[in-house]
Amino acid sequence: MENDDYFEDEEFSPVRSLLGLLTFSTILPINVYTSIEYMTKLTWCWPFLHIFIGILAAICGYVSMEFLHLNSFFTAVIVYAFLMIITGYNHLDGVMDMADGVMVHGEPEKKIMVMKDSSVGAGGVATLFLVASLTIAGLYNILDYHFILGIMICEMSAKTSLLTTALLSKPLTPGIGSYFMNETNLGNYLLSTAIVLIIGDLFAGYVGLFGVVGAMISGLIIALVARRNFVLANGDVLGMSNEVGRLFSLLFMAVALFYF
Template structure:
């Protein structure tokens, strides 16, 4: 993002900046990272749109192309990864490598920041991807297409939960998101997300949000225990695990409800 000292804050430019930052949608709008992250609490609402597009992709695969639920689930996951530019996958691998290595926080952070990827990172990414596809398959098996919309939206609520509960590093893009997340905008964002989730998926939507918040808190705890601080890699892990946990919680709820 371009940083222009003479730039004035614009909510529209901030939202478009978040959209450009987290997707490959060709938005020709740039703003500074400081101004962009002022509205970080709106991030779930941007990914509500991404979730709707993923649900449309699933409907086309299932009802138009008549693909089986497994093939449809794989395509939906691939669509989500493509449209988000594989934005958080490196975070999954990097954080996993840092957690797996033995040593003090400085040692773990250095491994997390290393450009090379270890076996732990590759294996963790594989598990997260496979389990997410299984989760998509599960909600589709219950004919809950709304679950696709909800899981993508609340993945960002997971990221915000981690941001709220974490101590930022001294550098990197991730610190801007953490600094910009406070208890007031977090509660506002979560309440609005809860209302949307309920309108889209009834009580199942609320349960999906709970799963994402639990995931965000868990990732924040793991990061604090291993690294003390959190960075963009930790937030990336939170996003992907948040989507997975939302699908898991919704799948269990769909069985019992």
């Protein structure tokens, strides 16, 4: 978001804003830029944009299993690597930074200072390792059931987790994350989540619904952790919510696949 093109004075365009949001969150060669104010007006549409990313990842998983005849674990690692690369490792620094802030002792001001520090501590590295490992394990689990659609659902749901945290958090300003939080209100959140739940149900029934609900619970937990430790939230908190949301979505779907 350091590119000055994001802050151009221009007329609002929904299409340009959506493409700008996709440019911001992926490495796809779209290269459509708009101001941060206009781009974040459609934050509630973020899960729908990442359905496309989830579909690409699902295709990657399908090719790995059905054509390359790789086992579920190897496929899970490849799918996770694909998701990280295509999203430009966009939220991994948020995982490490928030974890470092939570781990340090002290008042919220001190914790925020540590979270915003560019250096990474042992807590951040260990948390990233745990989140990544558990996410791969979750992908491995659903792929054992040959539930390829779960890849699409977890990627879509990760953004629902982010929106949940954005809705329930008070923004730390200035900062990019504050724009996303300010544009997320109860009305557009409920609309977005309702559509995501419908999509989850249409594609995977109860299992899909469980995946979305898991991400919503993740977003609530991250918001509560952030409020307790920092009072306010920033882009790092939203990044953590995205990555943990994907993990919780996979966890809930894995449980649902066993019981349903």
